[in-house]
Amino acid sequence: MPTSAAAAAREILVRLHEVMAARSGAQAKLNAVVNIIGEALDSEVCSIYLLREGVLELFATRGLDERAVHVTRLAPGEGLVGTIAKNVETLNLDEAASHPDFAYRPETGEDRFHSFAGVPIIRRERSVGVLAVQHVDPRRYADVEIEALQTVAMVLSELIANADLIDEGAAGSTRPQPTATQRIEGFRLVDGMASGVAVFHQPRVVIEHVVAEDVEAERHRVYAAFDKMRDQIERFASQAEFGVGGEHDEVLETYKMFAYDEGWARRINEAIDSGLTAEAAIERVQQRTRMRMREIDDPLLRDRMHDLEDLSNRLLRIVAGQLGTAAQMGLRQDSILIARNLGPAELLEYDRRRLKGVVLEEGSLTAHVTIVARAMGVPVLGRVRDVKRLIGEGDRLLLDVTSEAVVVRPSSAMEEAFEAKLAASQKRRAAFAAxxxxxxxxxxxxxxxxxxxxxxxxxxxxxxxxxxxxxxxxxxxxxxxxxxxxxxxxxxxxxxxxxxxxxxxxxxxxxxxxxxxxxxxxxxxHDEEHLEExxxxxxxxxxxxxxxxxxxxxxxxxxxxxxxxxxxxxxxxxxxxxxxxxxxxxxxxxxxxxxxxxxxxxxxxxxxxxxxxxxxxxxxxxxxxxxxxxxxxxxxxxxxxxxxxxxxxxxxxxxxxxxxxxxxxxxxxxxxxxxxxxxxxxxxxxxxxxxxxxxxxxxxxxxxxxxxxxxxxxxxxxxxxxxxxxxxxxxxxxxxxxxxxxxxxxxxxxxxxxxxxx
Missing domain, CATH: 3.20.20.60 (Phosphoenolpyruvate-binding domains)
Known part of the structure; x- marks a missing residue:
């Protein structure tokens, strides 16, 4: 087994590149993939499960009973494979049966295997399958092996998408937006009321090519993107419109520190060394960051990780040559910004005359974007679930953070009631000010x-x-x-x-x-041995x-x-x-x-x-x-x-x-x-x-x-x-x-x- 994650992944990618270029069908390619990975990792079992019609179906295997292919199915959350898919997390176990979510499937003949490792196959930020390996002897897979699996999972995502094997409903494809009025609840981050049309912060950059043809060319593309990104951030920080000397200044300094973090740049370079394109390398490191965020209980540390993800998104758009954000395209009317999360520099890009409020899928009181939004006087509602499914681009929104809710596609009567409440609130504030x-x-x-x-x-x-x-x-x-x-x-x-x-x-x-x-x-x-429940x-x-x-x-x-x-x-x-x-x-x-x-x-x-x-x-x-x-x-x-x-x-x-x-x-x-x-x-x-x-x-x-x-x-x-x-x-x-x-x-x-x- 190669001694580094990059070398391990490169060895597998070279062979996978040949498989992907072959004229054989999708099933034959997947059968070849599990053999390549199993041999490279010296693992008796390698299996690929794909999400089809809402369940994870065993599509290819090396080491399990071949008769279980297209027969064994697991719901998201069921068994170890289902847990990986549902939580979009990596598992690495020396004794699979000891895990509380373990579910034995007799038709696979897996009873003689003890160790288990699995990684999610991710497409457009959602899990669409699982790549798993198993071994007879109880042992944890080495970090270099897990990182190699995670890199290969990216390539598999492209392969199965091109073969039309992905359950696009699960992959986050655009679903029909509802047209009825809806009230969606969230968490109060920055108080205030606002109305406007829904504008999505950024469309997802879809990575079409994963395997690099020229590693050095990809490296130079990343270097150039880093330079451009850092120039942008210096400009935003120097042009911030609100006063100086507040904690938001410290927030921007911390954000800039992440942008110049050599460790982050080194990890992207290592991913390129493994044979990935610049876009895929950034996405690979970003996926690892997201998985780490899910494992971190401390909300403050998660907030700092959000800054790194924000920078990854910016770097990915630059290297892909896409403007991407609504800020760069310009807001044309009073708008409520919709995003999964935002970094402070992202928010500062927007025209404050048009930006009336923000709705986030995530967010917390201590997040950097919350601090900056408070300084800007922009109301923010956080922790709004399924926001991209329930709200469509251009929908009319009534944002009332004090009531911890946003109304989507309001009726005229609702609009009148909102305006009356806003006027009453302003009158009440005036009375209190008196x-x-x-x-x-x-x-x-x-x-x-x-x-x-x-x-x-x-x-x-x-x-x-x-x-x-x-x-x-x-x-x-x-x-x-x-x-x-x-x-x-x-x-x-x-x-x-x-x-x-x-x-x-x-x-x-x-x-x-x-x-x-x-x-x-x-x-x-921290005392790692005494994690606090x-x-x-x-x-x-x-x-x-x-x-x-x-x-x-x-x-x-x-x-x-x-x-x-x-x-x-x-x-x-x-x-x-x-x-x-x-x-x-x-x-x-x-x-x-x-x-x-x-x-x-x-x-x-x-x-x-x-x-x-x-x-x-x-x-x-x-x-x-x-x-x-x-x-x-x-x-x-x-x-x-x-x-x-x-x-x-x-x-x-x-x-x-x-x-x-x-x-x-x-x-x-x-x-x-x-x-x-x-x-x-x-x-x-x-x-x-x-x-x-x-x-x-x-x-x-x-x-x-x-x-x-x-x-x-x-x-x-x-x-x-x-x-x-x-x-x-x-x-x-x-x-x-x-x-x-x-x-x-x-x-x-x-x-x-x-x-x-x-």
């Missing part, structure tokens, strides 16, 4: 502190826009998440100082970095920071230097026991002493707080409260921990109501001792940003809320119509002696007492 200068004071004269949550430098502008009292939660981890390397202390310090300068005399509460768990950083070493309750936040002392010391010094001459508010996340708070505070104080010994200017005061997200902390408040300057309750994590319910689980997301008796009783048990100890208590979480829930929090005795900027207006309107003394007198009996669900009782109370719950 309250900007008004204090959040209740009908009975009690002042509530309304602050905003932030994580970006640009978010500080919300203080002036909303009239908020300050920033009750600044999430410092975002700078870490969008960076390709650990942010230097000087860079952290610059961000924190900019935030404090922009806030002026209004307080800012900096939460120390909350990374780890589902927010893992690719540049920090439940990252939300894993090695994250303060737990990780206390272990990675260097990381926390750098952040402490950056915060202390940034806060020179002013009050610095520091909050530690996910404190579970008082000793964790003690260690974190001692670390900060040691850094303060170190800076003082070197004559550095320091904050006039440092106030330390804890975030209560872990229910266990409520049991030791008598120990913790005397040490605190303030306490913040993180209702998002607290709720999932209290109910043992993953808030990201679709079946559990709405199961447990924030206005349920367990939550309100728990919160009251925290608030009462804190008030007795004169420790201010705030709520930082989505619960505080909903008018009815916020009303209940105020009724429990909480008078400090830190919420999203968009929620400040509605919450302030609620506060200014509320008789708080009356609510605090009448809420306890509802909690102590509940009579059915609390939500309808609270809604009725608000209606009876004229509380505005817009």
């Amino acid at each position: 309250l900007k200068a008004e204090p959040p004071v209740t009908q009975d004269g009690q002042r509530v502190t309304l602050m905003v949550n932030a994580g970006l430098r640009d978010d500080v502008a919300a203080l002036d826009l909303t009239g908020a009292d300050g920033i009750g939660l600044f999430r410092t981890e975002f700078q870490f998440l969008v960076s390709a390397t650990l942010p230097a202390r000087e860079r952290q310090q610059r961000l924190y100082r900019d935030v404090l300068d922009a806030a002026g005399d209004r307080p800012v509460v900096f939460r120390t970095v909350d990374i780890g768990g589902d927010k893992a950083l690719p540049y920090l070493e 439940n990252p939300a309750m894993g090695w994250r936040a303060l737990r990780l920071a206390l272990e990675r002392e260097g990381l926390m010391k750098a952040q402490a010094r950056a915060l202390l230097e940034a806060g020179a001459g002013r009050t610095l508010n520091v909050m530690f996340p996910m404190v579970s026991e008082p000793w964790e708070f003690d260690e974190a505070q001692a670390l900060f104080e040691a850094q303060r002493a170190w800076l003082a010994s070197r004559g550095k200017k320091l904050p006039s005061e440092v106030r330390y707080g804890a975030m209560l997200e872990v229910p266990a902390l409520a049991e030791v408040l008598d120990i913790l409260l005397p040490k605190l300057d303030f306490l913040s309750i993180g209702t998002n994590d607290l709720t999932q921990f209290l109910f043992a319910a993953d808030r990201a689980h679709p079946k559990l997301a709405l199961r447990y109501d924030w206005l349920s008796v367990p939550i309100l009783r728990f919160l009251r048990r925290v608030v009462e001792p804190a008030r007795a100890a004169a420790v201010p208590v705030a709520v930082c979480g989505e619960m505080g940003g909903r008018p009815l829930e916020a009303m209940a929090l105020l009724g429990l005795g909480i008078d400090r809320l830190s919420i999203t900027p968009a929620a400040v207006g509605p919450i302030k309107a609620m506060i200014r119509t509320l008789d708080l003394s009356r609510l605090r007198a009448e809420l306890p009996p509802m909690i102590d002696v509940p009579d059915g669900a609390l939500r309808p009782r609270l809604e009725a109370w608000a209606a009876d007492h004229g509380v505005e719950l817009a």
Whole structure:
């Protein structure tokens, strides 16, 4: 067996090229292919399964019973072959029967074979078959063998397509678009409403030729495409229309870093060495990236991989000589962009006068495209399934990200209702904006502190826009998440100082970095032997920071230097026991002493707080409260921990109501001792940003809320119509002696007492 993937694949491709050029029929070619691969990999079995009429049919084999050809069929998801096709993933097993999806088919005579490896045959991003090898002895196939199989699968895709063997329905061919009105739900990424026609971001580049005639010529084509792509990206980055200095700048720098990544270029070169054309080599590396993305549980790392895929698409279009994107063809009217995913540079290509919104099949809150779209003011709806099947090019769309939906081909009545809602929303925003200068004071004269949550430098502008009292939660981890390397202390310090300068005399509460768990950083070493099944309750936040002392010391010094001459508010996340708070505070104080010994200017005061997200902390408040300057309750994590319910689980997301008796009783048990100890208590979480829930929090005795900027207006309107003394007198009996669900009782109370719950 050759010692490199390129050599192994080239040996097979040379022989396959002869098979493809022969005049024999498709079945004879497939029969020849399985023999070539089996011999090259020294494997007793090599089989090809093709997707026909929705099932995977054994089309050719070397080593299995010949009578099983065209007889053995597996549904997608059935058996190992079906699993590979359904998940578009590679399997490499030393003992096939040990896999939970293993399904024995007696007619194949495969019972004597132990090892199994299989790769999907991909056509237009969809699996149309499976190439599998098996061996009598239990052994895992080497990486070079798997890579050779993956390369051969690309050639097979071309062969079976030319032989008209592909089930085109499964291969992603254009299907008739529905014409009826449809409402499609998604996930809120960037808030807003917009209407326009559907425009697809890019048609797929179909690779017609896979095997190279001249390897050096293909290599030069790729080099030229790399140069052109990098020039494009430099131009986009320098011409970005929004301001400078925000996190979107860091996003573009990280994106540019990927474009200049020598490892990526080397992998494409290796694929060309194996005998592939430039287009096929880029696609080969891109397929490998997609498979890696499916294996990665960490959403942040997946988002970075999306940037690499975006660059692959750009490089593929350049080398194929295709303009490809709708941006390069120009938007001719108000448009809603449709895409599987986008990179930040892709979005920047579009004319912002015509681009009104974006609908993505994928996407996340931390994706680079989301950050850039937020800076551009473009609403984005993500995680919209089957978007290319349900929406046709040129369809009229009504995008309402606030309602987490897009309406396709709306009726005239729907259009009128949408325009009315948009006008009402604009009127409501204007009414809330008019309250900007008004204090959040209740009908009975009690002042509530309304602050905003932030994580970006640009978010500080919300203080002036909303009239908020300050920033009750600044999430410092975002700078870490969008960076390709650990942010230097000087860079952290610059961000924190900019935030404090922009806030002026209004307080800012900096939460120390909350990374780890589902927010893992690719540049920090991970313990591969201890993969976390439940990252939300894993090695994250303060737990990780206390272990990675260097990381926390750098952040402490950056915060202390940034806060020179002013009050610095520091909050530690996910404190579970008082000793964790003690260690974190001692670390900060040691850094303060170190800076003082070197004559550095320091904050006039440092106030330390804890975030209560872990229910266990409520049991030791008598120990913790005397040490605190303030306490913040993180209702998002607290709720999932209290109910043992993953808030990201679709079946559990709405199961447990924030206005349920367990939550309100728990919160009251925290608030009462804190008030007795004169420790201010705030709520930082989505619960505080909903008018009815916020009303209940105020009724429990909480008078400090830190919420999203968009929620400040509605919450302030609620506060200014509320008789708080009356609510605090009448809420306890509802909690102590509940009579059915609390939500309808609270809604009725608000209606009876004229509380505005817009």
